[in-house]
Amino acid sequence: MGDARVLRGIGVSPGVAFGPALIVRFDVPDVPNRAVPASEVEHEVTRLNEAVAVVVAALEGLRDRVLARAGVEESRIFDAQIMMVQDTVLLAELERLIRDNHLSAETAYEFKSLELRNLWAGSSNAILRDRLADLSAIQTRMLHHLLGKEEEDLWSSIGEPVIVVAHELSPGLTVQLDREHVAGLVSEEGTRTSHAAILAHSLGIPAVMGATGALKRISAGALVMIDGQSGAILVDPTLAEQDRIRAQISRRQRMEFELEAAIEQPSVTPDGRTIRLLGNVDLPEEIESAARHRADGVGLLRTEFLLVGRATLPTEQEQCDYFLRVASAFPGKPVVVRSFDLGGDKFPAAFRAPPEANPMLGWRSIRVCLDQPEMFRVQLRAVLRAGADKSIQLMLPLITRVDEVAATREILAEEAESLTKQGIRIAKNLPVGVMIETPAAVLVADHLAQVSSFFSIGSNDLVQYTLAVDRGNARLAHRFTPHHPAVLRQLASVLAAGTRAEIPVSVCGEMASDPLSAVLLIGLGYTRLSVAPPALALAKWVVRAVPYSVARAAAETAMTLTSAEEITACLRESVRDHFDLRLLDSESSLPGTAPKSNFS
Ligand code: PEP
Numbered sequence: 001m002g003d004a005r006v007l008r009g010i011g012v013s014p015g016v017a018f019g020p021a022l023i024v025r026f027d028v029p030d031v032p033n034r035a036v037p038a039s040e041v042e043h044e045v046t047r048l049n050e051a052v053a054v055v056v057a058a059l060e061g062l063r064d065r066v067l068a069r070a071g072v073e074e075s076r077i078f079d080a081q082i083m084m085v086q087d088t089v090l091l092a093e094l095e096r097l098i099r100d101n102h103l104s105a106e107t108a109y110e111f112k113s114l115e116l117r118n119l120w121a122g123s124s125n126a127i128l129r130d131r132l133a134d135l136s137a138i139q140t141r142m143l144h145h146l147l148g149k150e151e152e153d154l155w156s157s158i159g160e161p162v163i164v165v166a167h168e169l170s171p172g173l174t175v176q177l178d179r180e181h182v183a184g185l186v187s188e189e190g191t192r193t194s195h196a197a198i199l200a201h202s203l204g205i206p207a208v209m210g211a212t213g214a215l216k217r218i219s220a221g222a223l224v225m226i227d228g229q230s231g232a233i234l235v236d237p238t239l240a241e242q243d244r245i246r247a248q249i250s251r252r253q254r255m256e257f258e259l260e261a262a263i264e265q266p267s268v269t270p271d272g273r274t275i276r277l278l279g280n281v282d283l284p285e286e287i288e289s290a291a292r293h294r295a296d297g298v299g300l301l302r303t304e305f306l307l308v309g310r311a312t313l314p315t316e317q318e319q320c321d322y323f324l325r326v327a328s329a330f331p332g333k334p335v336v337v338r339s340f341d342l343g344g345d346k347f348p349a350a351f352r353a354p355p356e357a358n359p360m361l362g363w364r365s366i367r368v369c370l371d372q373p374e375m376f377r378v379q380l381r382a383v384l385r386a387g388a389d390k391s392i393q394l395m396l397p398l399i400t401r402v403d404e405v406a407a408t409r410e411i412l413a414e415e416a417e418s419l420t421k422q423g424i425r426i427a428k429n430l431p432v433g434v435m436i437e438t439p440a441a442v443l444v445a446d447h448l449a450q451v452s453s454f455f456s457i458g459s460n461d462l463v464q465y466t467l468a469v470d471r472g473n474a475r476l477a478h479r480f481t482p483h484h485p486a487v488l489r490q491l492a493s494v495l496a497a498g499t500r501a502e503i504p505v506s507v508c509g510e511m512a513s514d515p516l517s518a519v520l521l522i523g524l525g526y527t528r529l530s531v532a533p534p535a536l537a538l539a540k541w542v543v544r545a546v547p548y549s550v551a552r553a554a555a556e557t558a559m560t561l562t563s564a565e566e567i568t569a570c571l572r573e574s575v576r577d578h579f580d581l582r583l584l585d586s587e588s589s590l591p592g593t594a595p596k597s598n599f600s
């Protein structure tokens with residue numbers, strides 16, 4: 001039997017929060033069905049257009065506020081709403097409704113919104129369904145204005161920070177929240193990709209969405225705890241539960257403070273070893289975050305987003321512009337562009353691939369690029385051009401054979417010659433590196449080092465192919481660990497091969513983001529780690545907390561152990577004197593919440 005006080009939703013913005021519930025009902029105002037005499041029809045059209053102008057001005061105000069509080073990408077949410085309000089097709093239909101049926105502006109607006117809502121709610125397109133909250137927000141604003149109603153000021157009467165509980169949260173409401181008044185958010189509707197969820201995340205407000213039945217189960221003023229990571233909600237906690245959660249919240253706050261401080265500190269261990277921390281950038285949105293967290297360059301620029309979800313292949317110019325845009329955000333620092341790593345489930349519409357029985361062992365990644373050189377050549381030309389004035393490097397994924405690197409270098413040389421003949425400036429000496437993500441690459445690392453400018457370990461795939469564990473299979477998550485002795489030995493031998501050949505070796509898989517695994521890597525001798533932007537501060541904090549001598553001793557012991565469990569335990573033991581392990585533990589005090597990390 002589950003605990004009746006526990007509700008489950010989707011954790012969309014991490015953090016644990018605690019406070020009395022404030023039930024917020026954003027009811028779209030009741031609209032009296034009003035017809036107008038023919039003589040007033042034009043007046044209603046004018047009222048409609050005036051309302052649009054007022055609502056657009058209000059949304060512009062919100063957009064500026066988001067720009068200041070969250071960022072450019074987040075502020076675009078309101079650009080989208082402004083476009084929806086000003087949509088010329090919608091306005092023309094509204095005017096027609098008013099004129100043909102002699103409706104008041106508000107009656108016509110309500111009618112049209114209902115029609116759109118029904119259309120979008122029934123759509124199989126998840127993006128459209130996600131945008132329903134934006135539609136409600138606009139509808140409420142327009143109707144409030146047309147009916148001459150004041151919008152409620154929710155926050156003036158609030159004392160202690162509350163947990164806002166609503167059926168659906170609009171981005172407009174979310175951006176008006178601040179952490180002083182609002183400890184957390186719960187909504188019955190919404191998913192991770194809802195605009196309100198994205199904003200809550202950017203503003204650092206813990207939030208759980210998709211919590212069906214929340215309004216029925218949570219009464220106004222009831223004490224509520226939420227875990228924005230696991231999506232757990234606990235109503236009416238006992239005193240002991242409250243104490244536990246308060247201790248956890250204060251530990252997290254201390255941690256947040258320390259992480260913020262770490263961002264501007266040098267990435268050096270207490271005994272003086274410098275560890276370079278670079279950022280992994282998958283999407284353009286992450287460029288800003290990586291730069292803000294002081295990434296020492298981009299250690300992995302994934303390029304698949306340039307293809308996914310499009311009907312046509314990206315042009316050379318488009319790709320070159322993107323690479324230059326990323327490089328400009330990291331002046332003087334390296335940007336490692338990874339060539340298209342298509343395959344598995346990452347085959348875009350523009351690139352039809354036949355279904356395969358074993359996609360992970362199939363026609364993917366460098367194999368596709370070499371078999372379809374027309375597409376590969378375009379990308380290589382873009383990289384060569386972007387490298388003319390910027391520190392761009394090329395990295396090849398899923399390498400298993402030396403001749404794959406040689407073939408790429410050949411194509412690269414041909415394209416370099418053709419560009420030069422056309423008088424186009426290109427990189428003089430483009431470094432070409434190899435991702436080590438298969439046991440085959442590990443075993444021939446000495447040969448690969450002869451044709452590579454650098455190595456970068458893709459631990460996600462290396463673990464998958466070494467342990468024969470599908471990286472995406474939740475049922476096997478406990479088996480998917482880079483602490484397995486087979487992985488450790490490979491990590492040590494690749495670094496040794498790279499060092500012998502005098503080429504740099506880094507790690508860019510998720511492993512580098514996990515604190516205990518980072519200690520292990522540093523202990524093995526790695527000095528370059530590339531991690532997702534949100535993990536940069538934590539990685540720096542770990543570097544600054546654990547002396548290299550301690551990490552090295554832990555790695556030496558780990559190399560003698562026979563199981564992943566023993567290795568994890570050894571790493572935990574070794575850092576115990578250097579930081580409070582509870583700061584890293586993601587298991588929450590809320591009942592029924594699962595730990596997050598696969599590794600530790
Ligand atoms: C990896 O495999 O570790 C890696 C960094 O590449 P991706 O996760 O994109 O496969």
Ligand code: MG
Nearest residue numbers: 437458460461
């Ligand atoms: Mg990979």
